[in-house]
Amino acid sequence: MRLSNSKTSKKNNKTVTVFWTQTNILLITGYLIILPICTLIVLSLLLPLLTASLLASLGTSYHSTSIPWIDDASECEHTGRSWSDRKCWDKEHNPMF
Known part of the structure:
Protein backbone atom coordinates (compact mmCIF):
# COMPACT_ATOMS: atom_id res chain seq x y z
CA MET A 1 0.00 0.00 0.00
CA ARG A 2 1.38 3.40 -1.02
CA LEU A 3 0.82 6.56 0.99
CA SER A 4 2.42 8.77 -1.63
CA ASN A 5 0.49 10.86 -4.13
CA SER A 6 3.08 10.30 -6.81
CA LYS A 7 2.81 8.03 -9.80
CA THR A 8 5.48 5.65 -10.88
CA SER A 9 6.30 4.52 -14.35
CA LYS A 10 8.74 1.93 -15.60
CA LYS A 11 11.15 2.91 -18.34
CA ASN A 12 14.06 0.69 -19.27
CA ASN A 13 13.64 -1.37 -16.11
CA LYS A 14 13.91 1.78 -13.94
CA THR A 15 11.21 3.10 -11.65
CA VAL A 16 10.75 6.85 -12.06
CA THR A 17 8.68 8.78 -9.54
CA VAL A 18 6.59 11.53 -11.12
CA PHE A 19 5.83 14.42 -8.75
CA TRP A 20 4.38 16.86 -11.26
CA THR A 21 0.86 15.49 -11.38
CA GLN A 22 -2.07 17.68 -12.33
CA THR A 23 -3.20 17.89 -8.70
CA ASN A 24 0.25 18.98 -7.50
CA ILE A 25 0.52 21.61 -10.23
CA LEU A 26 -2.89 23.04 -9.29
CA LEU A 27 -2.01 23.09 -5.58
CA ILE A 28 1.33 24.83 -6.17
CA THR A 29 -0.27 27.34 -8.54
CA GLY A 30 -3.01 28.11 -6.02
CA TYR A 31 -0.47 28.50 -3.25
CA LEU A 32 1.69 30.85 -5.32
CA ILE A 33 -1.37 32.98 -6.11
CA ILE A 34 -2.81 33.06 -2.61
CA LEU A 35 0.48 33.69 -0.74
CA PRO A 36 1.18 37.19 -2.16
CA ILE A 37 -2.46 38.20 -1.80
CA CYS A 38 -2.54 37.20 1.88
CA THR A 39 0.83 38.87 2.45
CA LEU A 40 -0.44 42.15 0.99
CA ILE A 41 -3.60 41.99 3.08
CA VAL A 42 -1.68 41.39 6.31
CA LEU A 43 0.83 44.15 5.53
CA SER A 44 -1.92 46.60 4.64
CA LEU A 45 -3.55 45.91 8.02
CA LEU A 46 -0.34 46.08 10.07
CA LEU A 47 1.45 48.97 8.38
CA PRO A 48 -0.94 51.71 9.58
CA LEU A 49 -0.72 50.37 13.13
CA LEU A 50 3.07 50.34 13.08
CA THR A 51 3.46 53.76 11.49
CA ALA A 52 0.87 55.34 13.80
CA SER A 53 2.60 54.06 16.92
CA LEU A 54 6.03 55.01 15.58
CA LEU A 55 4.92 58.53 14.67
CA ALA A 56 3.14 58.92 17.98
CA SER A 57 6.25 57.97 19.91
CA LEU A 58 8.55 60.21 17.88
CA GLY A 59 6.43 63.15 16.89
CA THR A 60 4.44 63.96 20.01
CA SER A 61 6.89 63.22 22.79
Missing part, protein backbone atom coordinates in the same frame (compact mmCIF):
# COMPACT_ATOMS: atom_id res chain seq x y z
CA TYR A 62 8.37 66.35 24.31
CA HIS A 63 11.32 66.61 26.65
CA SER A 64 12.65 69.46 28.76
CA THR A 65 15.96 70.82 27.64
CA SER A 66 18.02 73.87 28.38
CA ILE A 67 18.60 76.48 25.70
CA PRO A 68 22.32 77.36 25.88
CA TRP A 69 22.22 80.59 23.85
CA ILE A 70 19.69 82.29 26.15
CA ASP A 71 21.40 83.41 29.34
CA ASP A 72 19.00 86.09 30.57
CA ALA A 73 15.83 85.42 32.56
CA SER A 74 13.80 88.17 30.90
CA GLU A 75 14.73 87.03 27.39
CA CYS A 76 13.91 83.43 28.35
CA GLU A 77 10.46 84.29 29.72
CA HIS A 78 9.79 86.55 26.71
CA THR A 79 10.12 83.50 24.40
CA GLY A 80 7.63 81.49 26.47
CA ARG A 81 10.20 79.35 28.26
CA SER A 82 10.91 79.06 31.96
CA TRP A 83 13.97 80.23 33.89
CA SER A 84 15.33 77.82 36.52
CA ASP A 85 18.79 77.11 37.98
CA ARG A 86 20.23 80.00 35.95
CA LYS A 87 19.22 78.25 32.72
CA CYS A 88 16.46 78.75 30.20
CA TRP A 89 14.32 75.60 29.94
CA ASP A 90 12.14 74.67 26.98
CA LYS A 91 9.54 72.18 28.23
CA GLU A 92 8.20 71.38 24.78
CA HIS A 93 11.39 70.49 23.00
CA ASN A 94 10.80 67.95 20.25
CA PRO A 95 13.68 65.42 19.89
CA MET A 96 13.23 65.51 16.09
CA PHE A 97 14.32 69.18 16.10
